Every structure is written in C-alpha cells, then in structure tokens.
Amino acid sequence: MSISAASENTIRSYGLIIAGEEEPGAETSTRSDPATGREVARFARASREDVERAIAEARRVFDEGDWPRWTGPRRSAALLRLADLMARDAERLARIETEEVGKPIRLARGDVAGSIAMARYAAAVAQTETGEVVDNVDADVVSMVVREPAGVIGMITPWNFPLLQLMQKLPYALAAGCTAVVKPAEVTAGTTVEVARLCKEAGIPAGVVNIVTGRGSVVGTALAESPDVDVLSFTGSTEVGAEITRASASTTKRLSMELGGKAAAIVLPDADLEQAATGIITGAMYNSGECCVATTRLLVHESVADELLAVLVEAFARVRVGDPKDESTDVGAMIHAGHLETVLGYVEDARARGLDIVFGGEALAEGPLADGYFVRPALIDGVDRRDPIFQEEIFGPVLAVTRFSTAEEAISLANDVDYGLANTVWSAGMQTALPVARAIRSGTVWVNTTLENAPQMPTGGLKRSGYGREMGRAGYEEFTEPKTITVRLAPAAPVFGVEQ
Numbered sequence: 001m002s003i004s005a006a007s008e009n010t011i012r013s014y015g016l017i018i019a020g021e022e023e024p025g026a027e028t029s030t031r032s033d034p035a036t037g038r039e040v041a042r043f044a045r046a047s048r049e050d051v052e053r054a055i056a057e058a059r060r061v062f063d064e065g066d067w068p069r070w071t072g073p074r075r076s077a078a079l080l081r082l083a084d085l086m087a088r089d090a091e092r093l094a095r096i097e098t099e100e101v102g103k104p105i106r107l108a109r110g111d112v113a114g115s116i117a118m119a120r121y122a123a124a125v126a127q128t129e130t131g132e133v134v135d136n137v138d139a140d141v142v143s144m145v146v147r148e149p150a151g152v153i154g155m156i157t158p159w160n161f162p163l164l165q166l167m168q169k170l171p172y173a174l175a176a177g178c179t180a181v182v183k184p185a186e187v188t189a190g191t192t193v194e195v196a197r198l199c200k201e202a203g204i205p206a207g208v209v210n211i212v213t214g215r216g217s218v219v220g221t222a223l224a225e226s227p228d229v230d231v232l233s234f235t236g237s238t239e240v241g242a243e244i245t246r247a248s249a250s251t252t253k254r255l256s257m258e259l260g261g262k263a264a265a266i267v268l269p270d271a272d273l274e275q276a277a278t279g280i281i282t283g284a285m286y287n288s289g290e291c292c293v294a295t296t297r298l299l300v301h302e303s304v305a306d307e308l309l310a311v312l313v314e315a316f317a318r319v320r321v322g323d324p325k326d327e328s329t330d331v332g333a334m335i336h337a338g339h340l341e342t343v344l345g346y347v348e349d350a351r352a353r354g355l356d357i358v359f360g361g362e363a364l365a366e367g368p369l370a371d372g373y374f375v376r377p378a379l380i381d382g383v384d385r386r387d388p389i390f391q392e393e394i395f396g397p398v399l400a401v402t403r404f405s406t407a408e409e410a411i412s413l414a415n416d417v418d419y420g421l422a423n424t425v426w427s428a429g430m431q432t433a434l435p436v437a438r439a440i441r442s443g444t445v446w447v448n449t450t451l452e453n454a455p456q457m458p459t460g461g462l463k464r465s466g467y468g469r470e471m472g473r474a475g476y477e478e479f480t481e482p483k484t485i486t487v488r489l490a491p492a493a494p495v496f497g498v499e500q
Ligand code: NAD
Pocket: 156, 157, 158, 159, 160, 161, 165, 183, 184, 185, 186, 214, 215, 216, 217, 219, 220, 221, 224, 235, 236, 237, 238, 240, 241, 243, 244, 257, 258, 259, 260, 261, 291, 292, 393, 395, 421, 461, 465
C-alpha cells in the first residue's frame, strides 16, 4: 500500500501488518478529524481470523525464528535505527496525531520526541541488561538467573496518546527479544501502523511486529482469549481492563494493566502559589484533559484557597481553546461527539446539584470551531468527596476544587477514590511534602512539579488503576522471564537410604 503524506487534503490509508506485509482487510473504518469533521484516515478492520493469523505468525517467529536469539547489541542497533527513522518522520507523526486525536500540535511534537526517547532508552537496555549469578548459597553451588524474552506479547492501546502508549511498550518488548501483536484504538491507529512500517525499514525481521487494527470487541477479545499470547499488556479504561481479565482467565496468561486515574493536586499552606497554579494548569489542560494522570481534583488548604482560586480563574481565562494545528493552541478538540457530551454532562449535573461553576464548562461551537468538539475548560468549587466529579474519571478539562484544614485530611481526600495512578504535592518544605507523598497510595507522586516522566522512570498504578509497570528497568522486566539454572559443582551428600 502507498504511504500518503499527512497534509491538509489527503486521506491516509492503513492496512493490517501481518508477517511483514501490509494487507487491506475485508472491512475498513474511517476517521474524521475531531476538530474539523474532515475525513483524514481509513483503517483496515481485522476479523477474528486475521488476529489469529497475526498471533500464529508472532508465535512462529518467536518459537522458530532467530529474533529472540539476536544478541543484545544487535537488537540495540535495530532500535537505534528505529529511533532515527522516527526522528526523520517526526513532523509527519506529530501531524497524524494532531489530526486523529485533536491534540495541539505543540504537544503532539512532544509526544513524538518522548516516543523517540523510549526507543533510544530501550536500545541502551538491550545493550546493557544481563542476567545475574547467585553464588552465596553453597560453596559448591552456583545459580545463573538468565533473563529470557517472555514470548508473544499482545498490546492493546487507547486513543489519547496513541504513539506514546505504544512506545511505552513496544521498544521495551523488542529489547527483550519478544514478538508483538498490537491492537491500537480504532479511531487513532495511524501512528501505530507508521511505526510498524518504520520497524521494517529499520531491519526488524518480518513477523516480529504485527498490527491488527479494528474493534475492541473483536480484536481485543481475540488477543485476550488466545492461548498463544504469553503476556497481554493493556492500557485503557478500568472497565475494559476488567473485561480483558475475565476473557483471558482460562489461558492464565500474564497481564499488565494500565487503567484509569483520578489525580489530585494537594496544595499545602506553605506552597509557592504561583508555581502551584502553573503546575495545576499544566496538569489539568495537558492533552485537553484526556490524560490518565491529568490533575482533575484540586485539594487546597483553606488558608490559601481563595488566593489560589483567584490566580487560577485568570489562568483558565488565558487558556487558548481551538484549532489543534494552530501553534498557539493549548486545548484542542475532544475525541468525538459522544465524549464531548459526557464531559459537558458532568458539568451540567454538577450545576444541577448546586455546585459553583466558577469558570467555563460550556461547548464552543462558534466560527472556525463549528464543526469540531470543543469545550471551555471548567473550574468547579465546593466539591464534596462523595460527588461524582470528585470520584469519577471525566477525561476532559474539568477541575474540581475541595478545601481541607489539615495534612491528614488532605491525605484522606487524596486516597478516597478507587484509583491510584498519580498525584501531586505542592509545598515549599520537603519535611512537609514528603510525609504526604509517602502516605498517598499511587504509583507516581510528583512534588512541586507534575506530569514529569522519562523513559527510565517506571510508571503504573495501584488499586483500580491497575498493576504492572511500564518504562524503566521495571518496564523491560515485564517482558522477560527470569529462569534459574542451578549447577552443583561437587557431588551432593545423599539424603535418602542413609542411616541417621
Ligand atoms: P478503552 O478502554 O475504551 O479502550 C482501550 C483499548 O481497548 C482500545 O484499543 C479498545 O479498542 C480496546 N477494547 C475495547 N473493548 C475491548 C474488549 N472488550 N476487549 C479488549 N480490548 C477492548 O479506553 P480509551 O477510551 O481508548 O482510553 C481512555 C482510557 O484509557 C481512560 O480510562 C484512561 O485513563 C486510560 N489510560 C490509562 C493510561 C495509564 O497509563 N494508566 C494511559 C492512557 C490512558
């Protein structure tokens, strides 16, 4: 199939990638830019039989091919070539993400840079990570703990960071020597197929990276139910994560679950309020609030609440909502009409319950925004811990404000949700901030910063945010199996048939 450019007037066409070949698929789906309504891409829709073929190919290449036995340095070189090719195509990848997701181009470029960094880090891991030796058990015994690739990895990713979520998994699995069958979200599959094409160009053997685009209920379920998938690495909603757990139960495959979040920013009384306000705006607006670690709850000490809110209202008013392709846009379009309705519904219900909508929360559909799904970011005060906007993942630019009077109350509020993905603490003193950070039950806590990630930092959740870790050494280890090979160097004394 031809590779078309990401530009104003082309419709990109993507097939399935199985055994290194791109095939059209019996059915297709179309994607329209959520900011303009213009059709931008067509994706193949895999059937269950297509998925089974892709899994069989990944299985064959893992079991019989030489990829899992490539040396670490050779896999490392391939990952570096992939990173270079992604850097060559960086602007194209960023534009595809902007068109398919509706995310501001500035942020899409950041996602691409972050994704390239993942490939480079994974290349370093492939080069340097080795097994270990256990030699302190017995003078005559030595154990080698060799790290073997875990096998065929199913990967299922969401629509909010299509490229970044893929790259938090794929290069780490490739560094380990695994093969992959990847199912991206149906509406934002473009960059996943682009990366698979680049893997081929980088010299990664056919059948190592297979892509099956299509419906979650067909493709995702087939991956979950397959006995030939060794590990299933899922990023998405808690509800679908639970469905996958049920569907995969009889196979006893290993699962990794990166699920929803409901992050809080805790502002202690000694915090630098200007710095906190900047961070809170970043956390709440990033990726138009369609972010699992978005700052969705502001827990603020009552002594500084009014002052901080005054700064935040001004900051909300300065946020530029609009065309994601415009370099100065801060908040782009919601992913689709149904999701815009959900976000607006949360605000309307909050208003009906008598909450104070301090700012925003309405649809924007004037002039150039008429054909897209835009919402003015909302700031809502006086939110009780039992309120749905305190408890539920909204996945849009909506910030709920709750006041507290002691650090213990702040910790209790932060932990009083089903999720445990990420939270932020703002405080000038480490002796104040760190006890709070340690008492919060989430996989990540930021102090005086937010949303800072790097390929070498593990990320993941607790509670209903899931389990398993991505990125860092822990992320690599998710795709490996330690095997213990124990050698006795001198004959052992007999245990049985010996007079005691
Ligand atoms: P989603 O759960 O609806 O879909 C995620 C993926 O699962 C998609 O590829 C979808 O097609 C597939 N899927 C749907 N039904 C399936 C089924 N029955 N079996 C198997 N696969 C199925 O999530 P979404 O709407 O694409 O993304 C938003 C969600 O993702 C939010 O809840 C967000 O918090 C979460 N998320 C989490 C992280 C994290 O790191 N923890 C990161 C990004 C997004």
